[in-house]
Amino acid sequence: MTHWTAWTPLFMMTLFLFCAPFSVDAQQPFVHYTLKVDTADLSHASVTLELRNVPRIFHLAMATHFLNRRNYSHNIEDVRITGGVLEHVEDPLWKATVAGAEATIRYKVRIEEQTSGVPDATQPFLTPTGGLLGDLHMFLYLVESPQTPAHVTLDLPSEWKVATSLASTSDVHVFYAGSAEELLDAPVLAGKLREWRFNVEGVPVLVAFWPLPNAAPFDEGAMVKGIEKIVRTGAALFGGAPWREYVFQLRDGSRRALEHRNSVTVGIQSTNLGTNPHAAESTIAHEFFHTWNMMRIHPAEYHGPDFRPVPLSGLWLSEGGTMFYADLLLRRAGLAPETPTRVAHLETLKSPPISDRKCCSTVPSPQQQNCSGRSG
Secondary structure (H helix, E strand, C coil): CHHHHHHHHHHHHHHHHHHHHHHHHHCCCEEEEEEECCCCCCCEEEEEEEEECCCCEEEEECCCCCCCCCCCHHHEEEEEEECEEEEEEECCEEEEEECCCEEEEEEEEECCCCCCCCCECCCCEEECCEEEEEHHHCCCEECCCCCCCEEEEEECCCCCEEECCCEECCCCCEEEECCHHHHHCCEEEEECCEEEEEEECCEEEEEEEECCCCCCCCCHHHHHHHHHHHHHHHHHHHCCCCCCCEEEEEEECCECEEECCCEEEEEECHHHHHHCCCCCHHHHHHHHHCCCCCCCCCCCCCCCCCCCCCCCCCHHHHHHHHHHHHHHHHHHCCCCCCCCCHHHHHHHHHCCCHHHCCCCCCCCCHHHHCCCCCCC
16 A cells, blocks of 8 residues: 555656646637538628637637738628627627537628729639638637637539648548638639649649630740749749748739738739730749748738737838849749849839839739739
8 A cells, every 4th residue: 555655646647747738639629610602692602610619708800911901801791609699899809608618600701892993813702613712801710719720611613623722631622721820821712723733842832823714825834834933943042942832823814912821812814924924923923032021031020810900110121122032033033024134123113112103003014013012
């Protein structure tokens, strides 16, 4: 009996060390989204959010984009909860009170139709042949648990392909995000896509193009080869490729572009590419360079998803450095920039002032090609 008593503290400590991690993990929230598109109603997408292991009171929010400070909660409609009570605290924030540790939230996301001008490629859209979905435009996130992983089931028309930086799983319809930050920065381009793939430093790269129904023919091989040269040059400049996979999401008949951590969404026009398959390379090089100089080297104030605007003091460096190096990428890649020298390129950036320049118009000028046209 004395022998057993002497070993009891050691036994209990060993038991605690083995069991404690499983106890902590068991309390981590379980988060699963289902994003559904019904082609009979292209004015909305529907989202079902299943939660388990959540506290009695928690908050859900739509994140504000850290660059343009825009929030898209005004597009959220018909929010309902099963297993609790949901209170709309303020425009981007909801408070949930649940009886147990589980809840299911259902809501619709209104797709804002762009009726005038050239569509913005960075905004959600839905057509019978595809659309841009997901990320911070559509997903509420757990405010108290932004580091919680999540799964996303895409319930889309069977003939649609999917291009996203979300990690694939053994189920072709289910994708994985390691955190809310990853989820909210990974838009989904889906539809009747044209796709090309290549590897850089052992890392797969996907180029996905959503064409208009009346898309103009162009030299697709030349366009993709130019993108590959930009990627290889960027990876060589930084000494490697920092992604698991990288995705170029190209939307026909649109303008503007926006970088993400492991992907980029770019508006292009097949009519322009028909004349010059390299027409979009300046914009692509700029946004691609942001993979490093914005998404990984970012202003110190950025700390992950937030439903409140966060003022950033270092954007001048992120943009200015990217303008310089995007031109350098093109020259090192052997692609033809619009200006004969780097000095001439800098002259185009300072006159007219960047703040007054119209970025990425229907037919971009050399100056407009080199600005990001960021919209979020």
